[in-house]
Amino acid sequence: MTDTKRRIPNLPREEWTDPAREVFAFWGEPDAWEQGSRTNIMMVLANHPAMATPYNQWSKHLLMTNTLSTRALELLILRVAWRVKSAYEWHNHVGYGLNAGLTLEDIGAIRDYPSDADRWAEEDRLVLAAVDELMDDNVLSDATWAGLSKHYNRQQMMDLVMSIGHYVMTSWAISSFGVPIEGDVDPIGFDLKSAGGEGPRRTFKPGEVDDWAEQNRS
Known part of the structure; x- marks a missing residue:
């Protein structure tokens, strides 16, 4: 796994409009409206709320009600x-x-x-x-x-x-x-080994457990 070249940044805080906040708070992360999402993909998509909002709704069906x-x-x-x-x-x-x-x-x-x-x-x-x-x-x-x-x-x-x-x-x-894997996780490579040596473990989709966001980074 190599470093990803950033082309679109996580949305800068000075650009956090209410529609942008709705994007990165969509999945129910605690404090996401005030602090932003801990996932880079949501913070990148928030650059374009008119696109990201229906994308999130469609993604939720495929991920959670498929x-x-x-x-x-x-x-x-x-x-x-x-x-x-x-x-x-x-x-x-x-x-x-x-x-x-x-x-x-x-x-x-x-x-x-x-x-x-x-x-x-x-x-x-x-x-x-x-x-x-x-x-x-x-x-x-x-x-x-x-x-x-x-x-x-x-x-x-x-x-x-x-x-x-x-x-x-x-x-x-x-x-x-150019969305990179979050810096506070131990990335799992295609060889199924993790960079920090901890190895793969179960993680939870949004809503599967109450503290899914924290457990995925613990």
């Missing part, structure tokens, strides 16, 4: 993060994936797919295949669509495709804007 299981969602996000080499998304979703029941061995196999593809149940394997097909071919094959349809209903199929596209878009933005 019809896919949390396991399936983390499978696809981690595969996207590896494919586009998004260190930021990889770092965050390794912890979310562990909290969803994935093991470090599973996460390594997501990265290394299709090597050892036989380790996966059909549903999991098809989710990973769907990410690669959409990124390589811009459409799901008939075989993958039919296979997934044995496991997922119509709404889940829609959420699957939209989730993959959303996390590709988000990763592009993070990389292109």
Whole structure:
């Protein structure tokens, strides 16, 4: 993992309008309205509240009310993060994936797919295949669509495709804007080792536990 060149800064305090504060307070971090978000991505997006507000609302559906299981969602996000080499998304979703029941061995196999593809149940394997097909071919094959349809209903199929596209878009933005991993965490690399040697651990999405923001940095 290398340092990210900053292109868009965290919004300077003198530019903290009420619409900007709504952006970085959206996820319910304690004191975010007054002190700003502790996540760099929110502080960067707050540069453009008219864009960031609907982005947050859409992201909240995909992250928290998605019809896919949390396991399936983390499978696809981690595969996207590896494919586009998004260190930021990889770092965050390794912890979310562990909290969803994935093991470090599973996460390594997501990265290394299709090597050892036989380790996966059909549903999991098809989710990973769907990410690669959409990124390589811009459409799901008939075989993958039919296979997934044995496991997922119509709404889940829609959420699957939209989730993959959303996390590709988000990763592009993070990389292109130059959003770095926060300085108060121990970043998890693509080798599944952390810079400080503490190693990956479970982390919590907004709202999963009352003190999710603090626990993710403890």
